[in-house]
Amino acid sequence: MAERRVVVTGIGTINPLGNNIEEYFRNLEKGVSGAAPITHFDAEKFKTRFACEVKNYDPNQYFDRKEVRKYDLFTQYALIAATQAVEDAAFDFDKLDKERAGVIWASGIGGLKSFFDECLGYAEGGMTPRFSPFFIPRMISDIAAGFISMKYGFMGPNYCTVSACASSNHGLIAALEAIRYGKADVMITGGSEAAVNEPSVGGFNSMQALSTRNDDPEHASRPFDKDRDGFVVGEGAGALVLEELEHAKARGAKIYCEFVGGGESADAHHFTAPHPEGIGAMKSMRDAIKDAGISPEEVDYVNVHGTSTPLGDIAELKAVKGVLGDHVYDINISSTKSMTGHLLGATGAVEALACIMAITKGIIPPTINCENRDPEIDPKLNLTLDKPQHREVKCALSNTFGFGGHNATVIFRKF
The missing domain is CATH 3.40.47.10 (Thiolase/Chalcone synthase)
Structure with a gap:
């Protein structure tokens, strides 16, 4: 079978530099640091007390209360970025074959905060263990891909790639190959993470992997500098809509670039x-x-x-x-x-x-x-x-x- 060409027709993000593509690109160009003291939890006792958090985030601006109960933060970020990318791609959903559209989404850790909170609740409980019925589906790494597919009714390939910090690129490659080899015409792909929390920061601290430049967080992430002392943990999501070239051309889609390998x-x-x-x-x-x-x-x-x-x-x-x-x-x-x-x-x-x-x-x-x-x-x-x-x-x-x-x-x- 001849390989089919794959193009990018939609993009979206929520990350420490911006809650949409325009903010992200503008702050990338300006050289803005996303690092600041941690607000997600009291980090006073930790070796590292700063991170690159998403700014000005209120889940109620994006989801109703029932949805927030179901979604770990990494899933919230995934749905926000994917929604932006799909809207950017401007599909006519009445004409889109949803059996030929899929979702491959990545997360290195998944719902770590949900797991941590439930374990705390169990440890602090009485004689009868009590767990939320949403515990397991909030925690598992594949759930973001599932929720994105449910939102749009996409019935093509659907799963999660997990390979630590290489997870998203593995997901992008898998989505590329799904279109190349005829398994789908459209794929939503990307990755999300929400790891600014106690077990993540504590765990990376114990490995001596994180910077401890607490007096100057904006300058802590310093690749190539002789005084670098570790990475700064961040959070958020990025999403791409991939599309088979002829499929994109037939509907007059805006094409950002070609994904070639x-x-x-x-x-x-x-x-x-x-x-x-x-x-x-x-x-x-x-x-x-x-x-x-x-x-x-x-x-x-x-x-x-x-x-x-x-x-x-x-x-x-x-x-x-x-x-x-x-x-x-x-x-x-x-x-x-x-x-x-x-x-x-x-x-x-x-x-x-x-x-x-x-x-x-x-x-x-x-x-x-x-x-x-x-x-x-x-x-x-x-x-x-x-x-x-x-x-x-x-x-x-x-x-x-x-x-x-x-x-x-x-x-x-x-x-």
């Missing part, structure tokens, strides 16, 4: 640390480039995973150089996590949107907070420091890597 690999090295030479990351990028049918020299922008961890940043840049060779000096590289923080299972979707911004607007979002560049980093690399850069971007590549050694790379191209 994806690559996946494993480090097979360590359960939390990346391979020091970036071997798995190189395989993921090379496979994505091969899958896209392009040459390395066609890549103009790389949105790196760039979490601001001591090991990860160095290993990834080694991998990018290993794949792109001397062409690496002609491209822009940036880490938008310097602004959004690390959205864990949602990060790939939110960073795919940053790539779409680069392609459609010709604006490379900056890497902020790199004040003292790590001397181990090649000084000739253009890390797009401090300010956005304007250039034509025909092809953008985005990496995500997850605990367990999971790697996933996606590539978008100007249509």
